Amino acid sequence: MIMTTLSLPQTRQLHAQILRTTLFLDPTRLLSLYANHLCFSDADRLINSIQHPDVFSFSTLIHAYSKLGRFTEAITSFSRMIFNHGLLPDTRLLPSVIKACGGLNDLRGGKQVHGFSVASGLSQDSFVQSSLLHFYVKCHHMSYAHKLFDVMTQPDVVSCSALVSGYAREGSVKEAKMVFGMMAEMGIEPNLVSWNGMVAGFNQSRHHLEAVMMFQNMHFSGFKPDGTTISSVLPAVGDLEDLLIGVQIHGYTCKQGLGSDKFVVSALIDMYGRCSSTMEMSQVFHEIPDKDIGAWNALVSGFARNGLIDDALNAFNQLRNKELELNVVSWTSIIACCSQHGKDIEALDLFREMQLYGVKPNVVTIPCLLPACGNIAALMHGKAAHAFSLRTAISDSVYVGSALIDMYANCGRIHLARTCFNRMRVHNIVCWNAIMGGYAMHGNANEVIEIFHLMEKSDQKPDCITFTSLLSACSHSGFTEQGEQFFNRMYKDFGIKPRIEHYACLVTLLGRAGKLKEAFSTIENMPFEPDACVWGALLSSCRVHSNIKLAEVAAKKVFELEPNNPGNYVLLSNIYANKGLWKEVAKVRDLMKSMGMKKNPGCSWIEIKNKVHMLLAGDVSHPQMIKILEKMDDLSMEMKKLGCLPVTSFVLQDVEDQEKEHILCGHSEKLAVVLGLLNTSQGSTLQVIKNLRICGDCHDFIKFVSKFEQREIFVRDTNRFHHFKDGLCSCGDYW
Structure with missing residues (x-):
């Protein structure tokens, strides 16, 4: 008992005394003391000084490493134990080693440990089995996890809960429900962790309705949701924009006295923001006696999500005046807010301030900043962000990579965008669309078509955005026939029904080529009502070809659909002015003036x-x-x-x-x-x-x-x- 209370200096003094006097002391006790004080360098030196260390000595060190998340050191010590000293682990040590493999997402290493446990007969131990199951779930290999579950000697509620939550996080709804139902057949009663795993898992895999239904089933089954349950289901309610259920859950939290739970409060603020109920969102925030950083971040994000940029900036500035420490979420939220709503210079300034505050951007911050760089062609700032992503090893993320492609394309450096694309290890649909959209913006239709064919060869299925880029590129380059062919292939070859934006692209394609009658016929034969974008595309083409008669038809429609958009009135006015019809120009401008509209300045x-x-x-x-x-x-x-x-x-x-x-x-x-x-x-x-x-x-x-x-x-x-x-x-x- 006295040994466990020794300070670090006292531990070192004891160690020195042992070395001087040859006093016997079990080295495991000394290793344990060093580990408790996080002095792993001393612990390593101690174990290296032992001529014949045993399994217990290494176990002490590996347990400590694994517990503190120092997984690489745990694996290194384990390898040293086996290969340098020929020692074999026991059932108490293997779970710590398996946990370290899971922490590193080292599937190959974990499989090797699994194989060793089978060969040595240790795999029959319930703790080893449970550790292996958690490992496979963490590494997203649910088939391995389920096979292991099927041969477990004593499956318990912990193992079942891990498998259920793993399936839910992967979005395997059928499998998650099946295992959940099997628990009753095996005589295992689900506990709060089981239910929470299902609710949180379905929310994470974006099966929001399933998360809400599981929450309701939990309540009807007599289980009392806790703060974890509430903070897991509220994001799902917000994404469903189901305000009625959100209000009911809010009422439940008040009745159960969960209103002081900081995670619940932040989730409530976020939910109301996602449901566009900013008044209720602000009310929840202002009723909190002690506002933490999570609540402030949720408020800023809520304002930003609803386009209330000034309110978001005001809340963020208030937060900066508080004694709370701003975290990466705080800065990323406001940078994203500015970047998404036209305040690009402000986004760049905030990014600089973030770094001055000593807060490191992460894999989310960079994709939020890069659009601002692209919007105003701030190439040097974009390159600096790219350099940061390389230094911090986050450039391999498909989200960062896609954002870099967009940024370089928007800054006119399409060759650098292509270089980023080529260097990416993994290409998802977002990456393919980003490079195609970049080439389309530059009018390089041949490159867009070439990439589309490469995409087909890679077995990546195109989506609606892919065809928007194809049609846009053909329009910019005058590839009228090719554009029409791609439009026809959408549904015929890929089962993608053309949307309103594809019809707008087709109208532009035909109109710019001077085929105004065909463009107008396309609008008349659309399977749904044309919107302002479609009529606006025709109006723009009428300006290019000075077709006043058709322009007046298109303008009448677009004025009905977008009565407060000054750009449409200016476009018609310009068509009249180009023909010298100054009386008609005056009428349009008087109409704008009477409606309180002004032309957007260049x-x-x-x-x-x-x-x-x-x-x-x-x-x-x-x-x-x-x-x-x-x-x-x-x-x-x-x-x-x-x-x-x-x-x-x-x-x-x-x-x-x-x-x-x-x-x-x-x-x-x-x-x-x-x-x-x-x-x-x-x-x-x-x-x-x-x-x-x-x-x-x-x-x-x-x-x-x-x-x-x-x-x-x-x-x-x-x-x-x-x-x-x-x-x-x-x-x-x-x-």
């Missing part, structure tokens, strides 16, 4: 020296605007010398030609390109993102600049990427 972003600059059309507030306009005048003069005159037809206002030229100079993409010329070294690449479709005059201007200034220039507008080089554009002037 806006462009460019990253220069790791800083993102935003320029608005006609805005003169940038500190370098005088230099920008002077440089633009110089370039315009050089264009005119070569006979390249401004295309004033793209100014959709009834003003003199001189004024039209002045207006064209204020287009945001021109301002961004010239800003880049002024602030980067000769020959370096420029990248610009625009929130609207690039106009023809700007397209001609940037083609000229790319040759005159010897620059590669990438411009991404709302439709696609334009890669300007040597006076040519990758789109072939077809956009």
Whole structure:
């Protein structure tokens, strides 16, 4: 008893005294003392100094390693025991070794231990059997686990619960229920752990309705749910968006006095957020006397999920002012919120702050940040995030890999996107769609089709997103016949019924090729009511081909479906203006004014020296605007010398030609390109993102600049990427 209370210095003094006086002491006791003090280096030195260590000595060390999650050291000690000293384990040691194999997800090592236990006859021990079953469940090899369960000498409630929860987590509903039913036949009564394993498992495998039904069955069977049960079922209720059941469970938690359980409270806040009940969500949060980090994180996520960005940022800033320590979930939630709702620069700033706080991003944070980098072409920030993922060995994740593909494609570096794709060890449907979507955005239809064929050869079944990329790519490149063939193959070859977005792509494909009658016929023969996207696709095509009659038909429909979208009114106004129908232009603009709508201003972003600059059309507030306009005048003069005159037809206002030229100079993409010329070294690449479709005059201007200034220039507008080089554009002037 006295020995177990010795401090570390006292333990070392005792060890020294033994060495000096040859006092006998069982080394196992000394090893145990070192292990209790987590001094494994001393313990290792001690066991190495023993001339003939026994199994008990190694067991002490391996038990301690396994208990503390130091699984690699446990396996190393076990190997040393067998191969260096020729010692064989017993039934008390094997469970710790098996646990270590499970902790490392080392299926091969676990199987070897299993084989040894069979060969040595130790596999008949109930503790060994139970450990092996838990190991196979942890390694997701349910067939092995079930075979072992079938030959167990004494299956108990622990083994049954492990098998049941394993099947539930894997989404094997039938098997989970079968084993659960077998428990009664074997005379084993399910306990709270059994029920919780089923509820939590079904929730984790996204069988949300099964999780809720299991919770109800548990209640009807007379088992009293605890905090673990409630916090497991509420996420399932939230994903089902079943507010009525959520409210009932909330009432139950209050009656059972579980309202102070911090996990239950966080789950309630999350559930109300998922059910779009932000008022109830806020009420639950404000009623908590002691708010922990989990509750704050759930509140921020709830606001973000419902598009309440300002509320989410406000809650996060309040959290920062508290004495609570922000964790990776806190930062990841707010970064994702900003990235998903157009606050890309804020997302980048928050990521930098997160690192300054000393919080390490994880495998979820990076995929949340990378879309923000791609949205505003912040290539340097994206590369930094990529480098971080490589240093921390999370780049192998399919989610990180897919996000990197998207980021590089959105930043105009499709070759880097392809490199990321090629280096991935495993490709799932998300990865295939990401690289196909990237090539489609760049108008590289041949590459998209090539990857689609590679995907077919790899036995990866395409989905609806795959065909959206295929149809979009064909549309950008004018591959009308191929696009129609892919549309027809969707259901014929793959059983995928075309959705509304596929019909919108088909209308764009036909409309852009000048087949407006066929496009209109496609809309009329759709198996469901066309939405604003479909009519909007036709309206856009009418602008390209100046078909006013059909444009008015499409505009009437799209105004009914999206009465508050200013972009549709501007599009019709531009079609009229292009034909010089200024009275009709005035009518549309008066209608917009009466409805309180304004045209979205043209806006462009460019990253220069790791800083993102935003320029608005006609805005003169940038500190370098005088230099920008002077440089633009110089370039315009050089264009005119070569006979390249401004295309004033793209100014959709009834003003003199001189004024039209002045207006064209204020287009945001021109301002961004010239800003880049002024602030980067000769020959370096420029990248610009625009929130609207690039106009023809700007397209001609940037083609000229790319040759005159010897620059590669990438411009991404709302439709696609334009890669300007040597006076040519990758789109072939077809956009």
